[in-house]
Amino acid sequence: MASGDDPARLNMPLMVAGGLALGLAVLGIVAGERVRPLRAPTRPLVRRALVNGALGAMSMAAVRLVEAPMTRPLARRAERRRRGLVQHIHAPAWVRDGAAFLLMDYSIYLWHVATHKLPLLWRFHLVHHNDLDLDASTALRFHAADMAISAPYRATQVALIGTSPRALAIWQGWFFVAILFHHSNWKLPERFERRLARFVTTPRMHGIHHSTVKGETDSNWSSGLAVWDHLHGTFRLDVPQDRIVIGVPGYRDPRELGFRDSLALPFVEQRGA
Template sequence: MKASWMATVAGAGLLGASALAILVGERRRPLRRMTSPAGKRIPVNLALGALSAVAMAAVERPATRALARTVERRRIGVAQALALPPLARDAVAFLLMDYTTYVWHVLTHEVPVLWRLHLVHHLDLDMDASTALRFHLVDMVVSTPFRALQVIVSGAGPRALEAWRGWFLLAVLFHHGNLGLPARWDRRLAWLLTTPRMHGIHHMARAELTGSNWSSGLSVWDRLHGTFRLDVPHDEAPIGVAGHGGGPGVAASLRLPFVRRDAWEPSVVPTR
């Protein structure tokens, strides 16, 4: 119990320090010039992020934690079926969680009902660490059955699940960050990780670019499936979704998935 508590505190400290480093880096060496007032968009992102966090804490986290304990106890899933030491099984489960998150991200773009929810994330007209928090709370609830399936298939026990959660949050904050890493560093990191330049291409307001770079952690999945791109300058196209002149506020963002049909057509929802 004491070791588990210490690991939790150490993980939280590492995550906090890393988030602070990303925030400082965004201000000292930004990748893109911001186009909309931070005082307007960041509070909206934080509010949507808070609502999503509440939804996850109420629905997704309790369900997957209980399921992970069952998976480990009953030896369910790929990792649990392997004759490997516990840490090696955790590593296999971690990789499968990362890969199946790639699959889920593709589905959120390709399945119309899921895209209408995920669209809220893409409507930010700029990208920084706060964009990583901008999700519709129903998006988080709807993802719960798939997340449960990930745990079952991968065989992720509690330790592997929590390690993946921390990694995922840090990775999402990093690749949404407006971090102007030297181009050669970004290219080298992109062989392994999803980088700010990579994910910036995914957020550009052109459908053919949004249909690339779906990895959320390790970039190998995009390379494996032929969806990797790093050949587009970071200022090639604006961030956002074509047809939306301004990022909607909190209330409009929450209404948006339920009142529009074609996500790439001009919005019929007021921005306030």
Template sequence: MKIMFPKFDKVGMPLLGVAAAALFVLEAKRQLRRRTRPKSERLVENGSVAAAALPALRLLLVPGMYAAAKWANRRNFGLLAWLPGWGRYTLGFLLLDYTNYLWHVLLHKSDLLWRFHNVHHIDLDLDLSSAWRFHIGENIASVPYRSGAVALLGVPAPLVLFYEVIFEGCTAFHHSNLRLPYKVEKQLCKLMVTPRMHGIHHSIVARETNSNFSVIFSGWDRLHQTLRLNVPQHAITIGVPSYRDPAEQHPVRLLRLPFEKQRLWQLPDGTVPEREELQEKHLLLP
């Protein structure tokens, strides 16, 4: 199985690095939500989780998806095999993004997969570092799903690498704590996932967490009626209600978390976080 991709590593990865550096500076200058914990502590915690997970992404997931695409391309196999040229690339890009919307929904609906995805959600703040805070088990579990989706679609192999760069860039963008001008973001989220939109997904209110599953294009949430924009950022508490103790954010504990008994969705005092439902779910609030 091929694991070296010169353009991906020499062009795509440096571009992602530049984008991440820019977001790191900008989110410090234009903060969207007030932090609850020291940034330095969270960088160590999230960086430690990422250090285990990112090699699995680069050495297993990316090669696995590329190999699945090459297999399908050689056999003229897949939903899009009949499409010519740019049609295959354009529709392929859209459908790859749709399959990742479905994967994200599955991460929340499956008790087994949630054990791993929960490591991402119990972060008590949300910023750029959260974009790489995924348990290695989640990345490994995504290999058969995402590779299978690539094969069934029959997308061109080069598109897999291009999409992954955009996927990672958008993941970094919408996890960032960057405060965009409200009028700009109000229009931007009609097309793509933005920091305010994804911030709602990380709320301790269950119905808010179970919304806004899209990765790049926000249209998938509109299509499936899982879009929620009507929660002001200052009212959001980031995290999972049953994991509010900063001491539980230690990297070793985070790596062990999927193999421990999962707690009910409630605060330490036993109450379940709720919020009065506002009208116009599709209206982005500041």
């Protein structure tokens, strides 16, 4: 690299290409669920999307304000000082980045299980699950405090794994598209989806996870790669989508699922969740 070259400027074409690819993926997913819906909606889309979008905007702000200032410096230090598990691998950088990607994805599986099993974490994660329909907008429906609480865990992931800035950016882009995809109401050809579900989390898989039936909710914890559910025996794809009731048993009244009620939900007495 010449002395006058700016690394950020040299990476600009890759950033633009990545941004375009991300935008096209989002458009494709949203179009797919509009053209070929998997489940019949129970509520008007516009009101739900507005509420979910508003909650999502606050969540993204929390990520930017709380998580990013923690994870980005840790990622730079991991690469610069060779700190963390994967940084001890004597192999090319792309091998270390690949290992970091896998470990980030697996440790998110563990965090997702914890958000259901630990009462304090569930109080906040409940806001995501009590949506009465499941589509791409549900991927945005997270309480801002849920994101803030997860920030120290994310920082611990990066520090212990030794995730480089490059691996972190790749995993974050992948994670966003994966979350949007498997929350979507996109009806893929069933045979194709069964094959795809061997590798990545799919809409039918995650529809089962969002069921009101506890035995179904306690499955399909993977948020990206589906391999973790296969390894832990938590994979299910045996429930027809037309039999699934989306949501949480104690919260079936749409009037309780608005923006203000959702923000207040973790701080009031909960029921039937």
